[in-house]
Amino acid sequence: MTAYDPMQPQPLVDDVKAGPGGAMTDEVGVITGELTVSTSIRPDGHAGIAVQYTGADEWYTLTGSPVPLPPSGLDTLHRDILDRIRHGNAAQATP
Numbered sequence: 240m241t242a243y244d245p246m247q248p249q250p251l252v253d254d255v256k257a258g259p260g261g262a263m264t265d266e267v268g269v270i271t272g273e274l275t276v277s278t279s280i281r282p283d284g285h286a287g288i289a290v291q292y293t294g295a296d297e298w299y300t301l302t303g304s305p306v307p308l309p310p311s312g313l314d315t316l317h318r319d320i321l322d323r324i325r326h327g328n329a330a331q332a333t334p
Contacts, residue, residue, distance in 0.1 A: 250279035251317040254293050258327025262290050264299035269329050276324060278317040281305055286316055288332045290324070303332030 254275050261271035273293040281287045285305035289298040301320070309316055323330040 248280055248313050250277045251313060252277045253317070253321055255321050255324050257324050257330070260327035260329050262324045262327075263302040263329040263331050264290060265302055266299045270299065271327075274324060276301075276317070276320060278313060278320060280308060280313055284308060286313060288320055301330075301332045306332050 252275060254273065257271050257274050261269040262274060263269055270290065270292065275291050275293045277289045277291075277298070279287050283305075284307075286308045288301040288304040288306070290301050291298045306316070320330075320332065323334075
């Protein structure tokens with residue numbers, strides 16, 4: 240078990256309804272409907288983005304993840320990803 244590190248940001252997790260065309264994943268292609276999105280900083284300094292059907296057990300990698308962490312930080316990236324998924328069109332981690 241890894242100890243909690245207060246200097247390491249915790250994953251940001253939010254629910255979002257995917258717009259028409261949903262979100263594109265590496266594992267199963269497009270997923271739609273009510274989704275949960277998790278954005279976290281990886282050990283290599285990039286941001287990993289995962290999505291799941293809200294309430295499900297299995298997580299999928301949002302296509303394009305991991306991405307470089309922008310200078311504006313994890314919170315800004317997470318909000319941008321949520322907006323992309325709300326718009327749908329097979330949303331990916333990269334514009």
